[in-house]
Amino acid sequence: MAFAAPDDTENISVASHAAHLLTMPSALAELSPGEAEFVIGYTLLRRFEAGTTVIAQGERDRTGFMFLVLDGDVTVETVVVARANAIVMSVLGPGSLLGEMGLLDGAPRAASCVALTDVSAAVLTRSALAQLIDDDPGIGAKLMIAISQRLAERLRESGQKLLAYTQLTRAMQQEIESLDPSSRRKQ
């Protein structure tokens, strides 16, 4: 179901804004403006008030969709079981994709996304994606390449953070051993 009804000027302008965002480097740079408009035709517009949990960590049932943020900012937060406080991992603005991992593998949501301001977003469901690929496999393949590129980029960032942590924990271990030589035997 497309959200841009032909007689709805506001929605057409939102759809055009959404299509423009889809071609931004932070989202899916591989899509041409025309292809981005085609993709947006398969999305639904949703609005969230500030403070709303858009995606809930651990959610198992409602995982079959992803969001393109059109306006506003969203925090990505992870709750560690042993701690009460959520750790804010990042803040994402217009042009960002949210929830594409759940769309792809249907596994429980890995993190929560909370609207930091009022947010509007274009939602692509798994069934709409399947319909899009069925209707135009070429644009479907290009959309999937673009989503993959974004996942690959995040995986690179994540790998760099892991390496930094590897170095940090080694340095901390050395500091602990220098403060408490007996700890060396405990390791």
Place this chain on the structure above:
Amino acid sequence: MAFAAPDDTENISVASHAAHLLTMPSALAELSPGEAEFVIGYTLLRRFEAGTTVIAQGERDRTGFMFLVLDGDVTVETVVVARANAIVMSVLGPGSLLGEMGLLDGAPRAASCVALTDVSAAVLTRSALAQLIDDDPGIGAKLMIAISQRLAERLRESGQKLLAYTQLTRAMQQEIESLDPSSRRKQ
């Protein structure tokens, strides 16, 4: 260029093995056997002796391909600039994909892959992938969904490791502070 020439019995058997591996959960479970065979038709067979560096960390030029491991094991290693020793991140066996991030974004290789045993692999280049998508966009889209799912799965694993490191460094920081109360002011 396909590596399975119709008159080459050994290569046909390798291609059939490769197609089977492509449908395994660790690789690209979404492909049917027929679709996997179609994909394998766009790959080239390569063999590497034990000890060969299949992908070199930091490589900028030869990034436009990925491997499907057919036989043997490959270690994924990362060298931290400040240290001489490579850190082995994982060991991957038959059915594993290597180098799909470089295929997608062309960025320098994030890690090295070294043949732990003699290895045979099916290589998919970026141009062969483009040709495949051009020839059958539907299978191309399905291949890209499968690659995305694998990236998403790795991103989840990576996120869990990052959370574990977050907790570990907090615990180590507390230990350092308990051993050296003056360190609290330094932070």
